[in-house]
Amino acid sequence: MTLRKLLIALVALLVLGIGFTFVEAQEDDDAPEIAYRQRLMKGHGASMGSIGDFLKYKLPYGSNHVAVHAKNISEYATLIPAAFEKKIADGKTDAKPEVWDNWDDFVAKANALNVAATELSAAAAGGDMRAMMPNVKALGDACRGCHNDYRKPEEERYPR
Template sequence: MLTRIAFAATAAFLLTSAAIVAPAVAQDPIKARQAGFEDLKKAMGEIKDALGKDKATAAAPVATRVAAFASTIPSLFPAGSDKGKTGAKEVIWANFPDFTAKAKDLETAATALAAASATGDKAATGKAFAALADTCKACHQRYRAD
């Protein structure tokens, strides 16, 4: 029963996320992606806090939120959105297939974290969280201006 409720909540979140992201990107993709990455930063903190409190299962819905956001990342970087106040390097648009692959890696790692944390296994959740953090670093090193 709990699994069905979690699935329904996740589905509702994903549908709502898509409905919110699309209009925001059309208006200002830079602001939309900055807001999304701020939420990602917050989510990473929430996951870290859950692990610190031995509440691995609390990370599952947060990781699902990260996966949902990750699936939208390429759409947040349309051509021409490299101008303005942004920390995005121009190389994103020059190497968009690799950038898209890194976003997919983030989605995959977040999905794996959600699965690991749903089991309540703190060690597996910690390992999956470290893998998720590594995907963030891999993208930042190449595509984010400091």
């Protein structure tokens, strides 16, 4: 091997190494934002799970419980656009790059979630469990409507 070839190989290795380090560093830098987004989403889920528990077991706490959880979701929804504004599509995230390709639609879907949750909260104030079901389903449509477009399906999610 000539000295020249050796040099090229060394430079190539160096560049690759820097590249990897850069990507890793980038992912580490993004970690707090990713963690925050995921906790915010889990917050939505916790409230939705609580609404589910209340309705499926007909818990005797008064329907204000559903109203409060739905209100939580409507308020969490207002935080989504700011939390996702920075484009982070690599690393331990299941956000699809389409979030930032179709940013206006993504924001519109977060708003739709806010509206659906606000309506469930209002319906829950009435206290009739049966009457809440269409609103619960509409809220499900809002979650799924955004997830189908902007969250990776299970087979593409990052390894846990």
